[in-house]
Amino acid sequence: MTQPLLEVQDLHTVFSTKEGWVKAVDGVSFELHPGETLGIVGESGCGKSVTALSIMRLQRPGLIKSGRVMFKGEDLTKATEAEMREVRGREIAMIFQDPMTSLNPVFRTGWQVAEPLRLHHGWNAKKSLTSAINMLGKVGIPSAVDRAEDYPHQFSGGMRQRVMIAMGLTTTPEVLIADEPTTALDVTIQAQILDLLRHVNQEFGTATILITHNLGVVAGMCKRIIVMYAGRIVEAGPTTDVFAHPKHPYTWALLRSIPRLDAERHEPLKPIDGLPPNLVDLPSGCAFHPRCAFKIEKCSRDVPALQRVGDTQLSACWVTQAGTELKGA
Amino acid sequence: MIGPSRVAELDMPGAAIEGASTRPAQSYWNESWERLRANRIGMAAGILILIFALIAILAPVFSAVLTHFQPQTIDLSQTFSPPGGKHLLGTDELGRDTLTRLIWGARVTLGVALLTVAVSLTVGTAVGMMAGYYGGWLDDLLMRLVDTVLAIPAIFLFILMSILFRPTPVSLALIIASVGWGQVARLVRGEVLSVKQRDFILATRSIGARHLRLMLRHLLPNVLPVLIVAASLGVGQIILIEAALDFLGLGIQPPTPSWGNQLTNAESYFFHSIWLVNFPGLLIFVTVLASNVFGNAIRDAFDPRLK
Numbered sequence: 001m002t003q004p005l006l007e008v009q010d011l012h013t014v015f016s017t018k019e020g021w022v023k024a025v026d027g028v029s030f031e032l033h034p035g036e037t038l039g040i041v042g043e044s045g046c047g048k049s050v051t052a053l054s055i056m057r058l059q060r061p062g063l064i065k066s067g068r069v070m071f072k073g074e075d076l077t078k079a080t081e082a083e084m085r086e087v088r089g090r091e092i093a094m095i096f097q098d099p100m101t102s103l104n105p106v107f108r109t110g111w112q113v114a115e116p117l118r119l120h121h122g123w124n125a126k127k128s129l130t131s132a133i134n135m136l137g138k139v140g141i142p143s144a145v146d147r148a149e150d151y152p153h154q155f156s157g158g159m160r161q162r163v164m165i166a167m168g169l170t171t172t173p174e175v176l177i178a179d180e181p182t183t184a185l186d187v188t189i190q191a192q193i194l195d196l197l198r199h200v201n202q203e204f205g206t207a208t209i210l211i212t213h214n215l216g217v218v219a220g221m222c223k224r225i226i227v228m229y230a231g232r233i234v235e236a237g238p239t240t241d242v243f244a245h246p247k248h249p250y251t252w253a254l255l256r257s258i259p260r261l262d263a264e265r266h267e268p269l270k271p272i273d274g275l276p277p278n279l280v281d282l283p284s285g286c287a288f289h290p291r292c293a294f295k296i297e298k299c300s301r302d303v304p305a306l307q308r309v310g311d312t313q314l315s316a317c318w319v320t321q322a323g324t325e326l327k328g329a
Numbered sequence: 330m331i332g333p334s335r336v337a338e339l340d341m342p343g344a345a346i347e348g349a350s351t352r353p354a355q356s357y358w359n360e361s362w363e364r365l366r367a368n369r370i371g372m373a374a375g376i377l378i379l380i381f382a383l384i385a386i387l388a389p390v391f392s393a394v395l396t397h398f399q400p401q402t403i404d405l406s407q408t409f410s411p412p413g414g415k416h417l418l419g420t421d422e423l424g425r426d427t428l429t430r431l432i433w434g435a436r437v438t439l440g441v442a443l444l445t446v447a448v449s450l451t452v453g454t455a456v457g458m459m460a461g462y463y464g465g466w467l468d469d470l471l472m473r474l475v476d477t478v479l480a481i482p483a484i485f486l487f488i489l490m491s492i493l494f495r496p497t498p499v500s501l502a503l504i505i506a507s508v509g510w511g512q513v514a515r516l517v518r519g520e521v522l523s524v525k526q527r528d529f530i531l532a533t534r535s536i537g538a539r540h541l542r543l544m545l546r547h548l549l550p551n552v553l554p555v556l557i558v559a560a561s562l563g564v565g566q567i568i569l570i571e572a573a574l575d576f577l578g579l580g581i582q583p584p585t586p587s588w589g590n591q592l593t594n595a596e597s598y599f600f601h602s603i604w605l606v607n608f609p610g611l612l613i614f615v616t617v618l619a620s621n622v623f624g625n626a627i628r629d630a631f632d633p634r635l636k
Contacts, residue, residue: 058534089536096535101528106550116536167536 004031004070005207006055006092006175011067013047013054019280024050024062026231029306032175037201037208039222039239041215041254043276047231048211052177056094057084071175090120093168097180099160103152110136110148113167120171128170135166138203139196158189165196169204176200177209182217194221215258219243227251230277230287233306237313245326247315249292252326286318294319294326361554364630371626374619378564381616385435392433398426400433401584409602419604421594427608430586434609437498437587439616442567444502445509446560452506453513454556458544460514461521472518478511487570491579498587501580505570513559517552524551554631561627565620572613588613 013025025047032038040048053059055069057076069076076087088094093116096102103112113136114128123131129148136144139162152160161181168176178197182190194217201208210221218225218239225242227235227250235248246252253272274291277283283290289299298318309315320326365371384391392398396417404424412419418427460471490504524530525548533547568588574580575589583590588609595605 056535058531085537085539087537088534089538094532094535096528096532098528102532104529104533104547104551115533115538119537119542164532167532 002033005034005072006032007068007070008051008055009068009070011051011054011069012065013050013059013062014065015062017280022279023231023282024279025054027067028228028231028233029067030226030233030236032207032209034174034207035201035205036224037198037210037222039218039225040209040211040228041213041218041225042228043213045276045279046228048228049179051228052094052179052209052211055177056088056092058088058094086120089116089168089173090171091173092175092177093171093173094177094179095161095164095168095181098184099157099164100184102164103160105152107151108149109152109155109163112152113148113163113170116167116171132166132170135170136163139163139166139169139200140192141166156189157185158192161185161189161193162196165193165200169200169206172204172206174207175209176206177211179211180213181210182214183212190217197221215243215254227254230279230282232287232316233314234288234317235313235315236306241310241312245310245313247309247313247320247326248288248317249294249319249326250288253291253293286316294324361630365626368626368629371623371629374622374626377619378616378623381435381619382439384432385439388432388436392429396426396429396432398429400430400586401425409598411602412604418608419602421591421602421605422598427591427605430591431588431608431612434586434588434591435612437581437585438568438571438589438613441498441502441505441571441581441587442564444499445505445567446563448503448506449509449513449563450556450560453510454517454549454552456510457514457517457519458521458548458552461518462525462540462544462548468518471514475511475514478508479515481508483508483570484573487574488577488579491574496574496580496582498581498585501571501574505567509563509567513556516555516559520552520555521548524548558624558628558631561620562624565617565624568613568617568620 008031009029011025011028012023015022015024028047028051030038040051042048050059050062054062054064055076057064057079064077067077071087071092076084079087103109110129110132111125114123114125114132117123117128117131118125121128133144133148136148141147141159141162147155152163155163165181181197182193185193197208197210198221200206210218212218222239224237225239226233227242227248229250235242235246235251237247242251243255246255250272253270256270257272259269272291273293277287277290283300285298285300285302286292286295286304289295292299296319302318304316304318304321306314306316307321309317309320315321392400398416402425404420407416407420407424408422410416410420410424412427416426416428418431420426421430456471456475460468486508487504490507491501494500494504496504530543530547533543538547571580571587572589572592575587576593578593581587581590583594591609592606592613595602595609598605
């Protein structure tokens with residue numbers, strides 16, 4: 001294995017609310033290798049976005065309580081704000097869920113795409129704009145020279161997401177964090193954007209963290225995935241293995257809740273019973289146990305740690321750690 | 330290149346439609362300007378204000394070429410001349426030419442209004458932006474300060490300050506602005522709070538922009554429409570406040586002419602020299618009306634949904 005590019009170690013990010021502290025990210029650890037595409041999957045509010053924002057130290061009003069984010073031998077959680085500004089947009093870039101609101105409506109797109117270059121390389125307007133137009137062309141904006149003169153509202157959603165990706169890539173960062181980059185787009189455009197992200201990954205060798213709630217997106221994009229639930233990683237491993245033999249009941253249930261082309265006809269989809277947990281007042285033991293079909297007595301008492309289950313996967317589940325296979329209706 | 334053929338292929342349908350866009354590329358500002366231009370009454374009001382401003386700036390030229398009098402030249406043989414003849418709009422109790430004094434008064438009145446707007450917008454924007462952007466204790470502190478300023482009855486504050494500081498055009502502007510900034514700060518804070526929530530602020534942070542850059546470069550242009558509307562509506566209000574203070578003898582002091590103090594002066598001669606009341610009164614009325622109409626037109630232009 002190569003040296004990891006980014007290493008998140010036991011990250012805890014909390015939010016203060018009227019009802020108490022919310023542990024949005026509760027002991028998350030993972031590593032990202034150069035050139036790799038890592039998927040982080042989970043339902044809304046499971047802490048995937050906060051994990052990403054914590055890496056960039058943009059989690060405010062959240063607070064990073066403990067843990068380390070090692071990037072090129074430095075702990076980003078201890079970096080000064082000035083050092084963080086150097087990392088943001090230069091070495092780690094981020095693209096957001098909603099391309100409709102991610103661009104400033106009052107500036108021409110070319111100017112905005114060029115902004116990281118002016119900020120980080122100190123390039124002048126003309127030089128940075130030329131480079132931005134070049135990048136807009138590379139991400140598939142037709143007649144980029146003219147379009148750079150346009151304002152964001154003159155672009156469609158898919159085109160804006162391309163613009164966002166171009167903006168993230170101008171400084172050729174080593175890590176690109178894509179936080180639900182296709183969620184706000186319609187299905188045909190989703191495929192185009194994912195295709196673009198894949199090309200970006202191959203062309204620039206940018207390591208990508210792809211955050212999504214869509215298992216289908218992950219399947220086509222990522223070699224490795226992480227499944228999060230209630231602020232914790234419940235399962236991690238190579239995508240094919242996780243999809244074929246999920247080692248956590250949550251992943252297992254998640255996979256059964258999506259339609260498949262190869263499934264038996266008329267076989268109904270199985271929603272996951274119950275509701276996502278209240279993060280202020282998590283269930284005792286494993287946070288998933290109230291919704292779990294395989295729970296044993298221990299599950300409501302002790303929190304399972306993330307441990308190796310099988311050859312390639314990690315799982316935080318007492319049942320599978322004891323060697324039980326997840327099967328049945 | 331990122332798979333040029335592939336990407337090009339994918340883009341074809343969308344690109345064709347967008348390429349054939351019938352609407353010319355227009356910015357928000359251009360569109361607003363077009364809407365403003367289409368509003369005839371609003372434009373007339375704007376042009377009127379512009380004309381008054383020009384007259385104020387060129388007051389020395391006008392008094393030399395048009396009226397041939399100086400604003401403070403006393404001619405006791407020509408007191409209370411009715412309009413017409415040598416004195417187009419008549420003279421006052423000291424034989425001073427009314428038109429000349431109105432032209433020079435425009436300088437003072439509009440100058441005070443402009444300076445007041447400039448000061449209260451600058452202070453109000455800075456305060457409102459910091460409060461809205463940083464939030465937390467700073468927001469609480471600044472907004473309670475604004476509440477305090479706005480809780481004091483303005484007229485008493487003006488009276489007190491006018492007694493403490495001798496009112497000159499500049500000090501009078503500062504006195505009025507000392508209250509005016511509060512409203513602006515509230516307005517800007519509200520706007521910043523809403524703009525701040527939008528993703529592009531987070532996105533701009535994520536490319537490594539510092540707070541100051543975010544505020545000045547990214548937030549301010551988004552707040553600007555609100556500020557422009559506030560400014561144009563503010564001018565009318567300030568002219569009224571200034572006239573009121575002049576009327577109470579707490580504003581611009583004679584012999585410096587302002588529209589307000591000309592009105593005050595005329596009060597005593599109301600029954601035999603009505604023109605002394607009519608002309609400054611009419612000017613104030615027309616200017617305030619024009620400022621309000623123009624302000625509304627600008628607001629409609631920036632946000633057509635409000636119409």
